[in-house]
Amino acid sequence: VVWVGLELRAGGLLEATAAELADALWDVGVELARATWVAGDDEALATALREVGTRADLCLVAGGLGPEVADRTAAGLARAAGVPLVEDGETLQRLQHRARAAGLALTDGERGQARVPRGARVLPNDVGTAPGLSLVLGGAVVYAVPGSPREARWFCQQYVTKDLGVRQEHVLRAVTLRCVWDPGVHLERELAGLGKDCPGVTVHVRAAYPEARVRIVARGPDASAAEALLATARQEALDRVGRWAFSSNGRSLPGVVADGLRDRGATLAVAESCTGGWLQKIITDEPGSSQVLLGGVVAYSNDVKVRALGVSQESLDRVGAVSGEVAGQMARGARERMGADWGLSTTGVAGPGGGTEAKPVGLVHLGMATKDWVRHRELRLRGDRESVRQGAAMHALLWLLEEMTPARY
Amino acid sequence: VVWVGLELRAGGLLEATAAELADALWDVGVELARATWVAGDDEALATALREVGTRADLCLVAGGLGPEVADRTAAGLARAAGVPLVEDGETLQRLQHRARAAGLALTDGERGQARVPRGARVLPNDVGTAPGLSLVLGGAVVYAVPGSPREARWFCQQYVTKDLGVRQEHVLRAVTLRCVWDPGVHLERELAGLGKDCPGVTVHVRAAYPEARVRIVARGPDASAAEALLATARQEALDRVGRWAFSSNGRSLPGVVADGLRDRGATLAVAESCTGGWLQKIITDEPGSSQVLLGGVVAYSNDVKVRALGVSQESLDRVGAVSGEVAGQMARGARERMGADWGLSTTGVAGPGGGTEAKPVGLVHLGMATKDWVRHRELRLRGDRESVRQGAAMHALLWLLEEMTPARY
Numbered sequence: 155v156v157w158v159g160l161e162l163r164a165g166g167l168l169e170a171t172a173a174e175l176a177d178a179l180w181d182v183g184v185e186l187a188r189a190t191w192v193a194g195d196d197e198a199l200a201t202a203l204r205e206v207g208t209r210a211d212l213c214l215v216a217g218g219l220g221p222e223v224a225d226r227t228a229a230g231l232a233r234a235a236g237v238p239l240v241e242d243g244e245t246l247q248r249l250q251h252r253a254r255a256a257g258l259a260l261t262d263g264e265r266g267q268a269r270v271p272r273g274a275r276v277l278p279n280d281v282g283t284a285p286g287l288s289l290v291l292g293g294a295v296v297y298a299v300p301g302s303p304r305e306a307r308w309f310c311q312q313y314v315t316k317d318l319g320v321r322q323e324h325v326l327r328a329v330t331l332r333c334v335w336d337p338g339v340h341l342e343r344e345l346a347g348l349g350k351d352c353p354g355v356t357v358h359v360r361a362a363y364p365e366a367r368v369r370i371v372a373r374g375p376d377a378s379a380a381e382a383l384l385a386t387a388r389q390e391a392l393d394r395v396g397r398w399a400f401s402s403n404g405r406s407l408p409g410v411v412a413d414g415l416r417d418r419g420a421t422l423a424v425a426e427s428c429t430g431g432w433l434q435k436i437i438t439d440e441p442g443s444s445q446v447l448l449g450g451v452v453a454y455s456n457d458v459k460v461r462a463l464g465v466s467q468e469s470l471d472r473v474g475a476v477s478g479e480v481a482g483q484m485a486r487g488a489r490e491r492m493g494a495d496w497g498l499s500t501t502g503v504a505g506p507g508g509g510t511e512a513k514p515v516g517l518v519h520l521g522m523a524t525k526d527w528v529r530h531r532e533l534r535l536r537g538d539r540e541s542v543r544q545g546a547a548m549h550a551l552l553w554l555l556e557e558m559t560p561a562r563y
Numbered sequence: 564v565v566w567v568g569l570e571l572r573a574g575g576l577l578e579a580t581a582a583e584l585a586d587a588l589w590d591v592g593v594e595l596a597r598a599t600w601v602a603g604d605d606e607a608l609a610t611a612l613r614e615v616g617t618r619a620d621l622c623l624v625a626g627g628l629g630p631e632v633a634d635r636t637a638a639g640l641a642r643a644a645g646v647p648l649v650e651d652g653e654t655l656q657r658l659q660h661r662a663r664a665a666g667l668a669l670t671d672g673e674r675g676q677a678r679v680p681r682g683a684r685v686l687p688n689d690v691g692t693a694p695g696l697s698l699v700l701g702g703a704v705v706y707a708v709p710g711s712p713r714e715a716r717w718f719c720q721q722y723v724t725k726d727l728g729v730r731q732e733h734v735l736r737a738v739t740l741r742c743v744w745d746p747g748v749h750l751e752r753e754l755a756g757l758g759k760d761c762p763g764v765t766v767h768v769r770a771a772y773p774e775a776r777v778r779i780v781a782r783g784p785d786a787s788a789a790e791a792l793l794a795t796a797r798q799e800a801l802d803r804v805g806r807w808a809f810s811s812n813g814r815s816l817p818g819v820v821a822d823g824l825r826d827r828g829a830t831l832a833v834a835e836s837c838t839g840g841w842l843q844k845i846i847t848d849e850p851g852s853s854q855v856l857l858g859g860v861v862a863y864s865n866d867v868k869v870r871a872l873g874v875s876q877e878s879l880d881r882v883g884a885v886s887g888e889v890a891g892q893m894a895r896g897a898r899e900r901m902g903a904d905w906g907l908s909t910t911g912v913a914g915p916g917g918g919t920e921a922k923p924v925g926l927v928h929l930g931m932a933t934k935d936w937v938r939h940r941e942l943r944l945r946g947d948r949e950s951v952r953q954g955a956a957m958h959a960l961l962w963l964l965e966e967m968t969p970a971r972y
Contacts, residue, residue: 452860462860
């Protein structure tokens, strides 16, 4: 993969694109051998692309396809291939059509997007404006795709992996199970030997803390064979690790929980100590979450636990704030005071200080309350402050999902 | 920069290291021309390094220096340079000494860390275990540094930029002003011409949403000249953009605010609507924040605003939840109910839905309360839901800092 442009400084975007492309390729069994960012002029890019042509079978060029002056991918490709840039009539028409539909005239920069290396295949873009390109450089098939993660992934799925599928004379189907990472569980071990009797199935486990992602890829002579293989492998994986899984359609855990509450017309109130607002933050990342999350309390001090949640001072004195008893009282207090169907709470030792032998860093108690019962659950998490806090929030949501949908697999 | 190993899949770490290295180099005026990840065996790495030797003046190799089998940087460097790996006595002694101090025997893998390309300079590591390496490959000076962001940065500062300083026969001093990003302000424009009369000063503005970072680099014939230049430029920058600045020592905004509260023996209570817990989350990222943040309420629904914060139903009906009046009431309610010195609140339209002409997406009201007064402030933010939420939390903290330390610059 070659990245073009100045994105190195805007780390987040680059990283997101890198992960998207790596995932999309991984799905179809392509391992990235090298990924390169190139800054500078056309010649710097052309040099990098010529090197690629001597080494790689497949190369993705991400970014540099927009209407800005700095967007020089087409020029770099043309220079590397030793061909001129020519205006592609069909692409120009499409760009003009789009501009007219928006009531605008085509700018020079936009018109420049129709200039492509002679002989290149233009790849129409259904999810954005910049068209992609494909051409052969030395021994490599090169695909130029937009730099935005969403568009890059679409191009991979729409063109690159389809072309690969044809070239490899088999059909690939893949699914990703998103799971909550549990320090006490070794997912690779739980999944060991899965698909052993199905030669077309491969399973990868990837840590993406606070998640673990299980990708299952099935390869068959045709679509229905690949799909059947995948369905079997998916079910076997869920039988083994479904307890930690929360989605197989890309949805986040807070999203799945918010959907579950909305489907049931149920509401949630939250009381957080160690997670300090993070649990509510990830729920409210979901647009429309105000329908299901009434609100909550961040009760960092014991005094606030008593005042704002009605936690018993006697319990705090006897068993301490980090205890199942107090977690349950927090969940009940949040539920009752906010008038919600479900109450959910966290209290724990996030570290780095504050741990003791009896209550070490990483000890977290979760509480849950409905109108019928109050429960608590103990976690032993690992890692630094951020990891403990993220892990506690994820496990709290996973538990709520479990209670809402006990037979989800 | 060349990255070694499998970190491409663990995107976060890679991105952090990339940003750290780019920053550390940027400080001393080095622009990254290319950054490459290499997967695979020694030969794949050696190929990449040989290419670097034909092209670059300076190359950093990050990662692959640990005791694991997959850590092959030394082998790749030796292969690229055409020299054997030899055991470095001094390094071995240091590793043995460290192991003995920890009461452990040296493993084979750890002992392997003492095997370095013949002729390479070994760079002792004061902040971790893996030593770094430096050698010349073709026309490039190559530094191999650990892959962790913290260690990589230390190596850059300790060795690479010092060597560059010597080679360039001048001394560099740099400072980064961390600022809150404000959509209504163009920091580059505010800082235009700064250092114009001081030829040794350069200023870069970098977006790192929700922050903007202003880096000032001063270059002088000796340390005292560089420091004097830097002090003047720093003050001029603060005179122009100090309103948005919160630290020049690397400290985060929540950290600076927590320090400020702690120094004053003051406490804070928070009421969040649109930020949904994020404001409290970033404050509680700071270890020990329980001393200053008593807690708070996430009041996503109007009902909770009334019940848990004492917001007036009449105000909600008359001016709506996204209003200065309600923001003030939320801050006052949080302060009074939690018994804190300061109350701070957010209410706004984070989007993507819910905007109107009068209250568009991005409109946020902040509230603040002390025992003496209640105030509110309006923000017009831009971007998607996440950006609006992050921006609102940062501006709330910046305002609190402003009130606590009106004359901080």
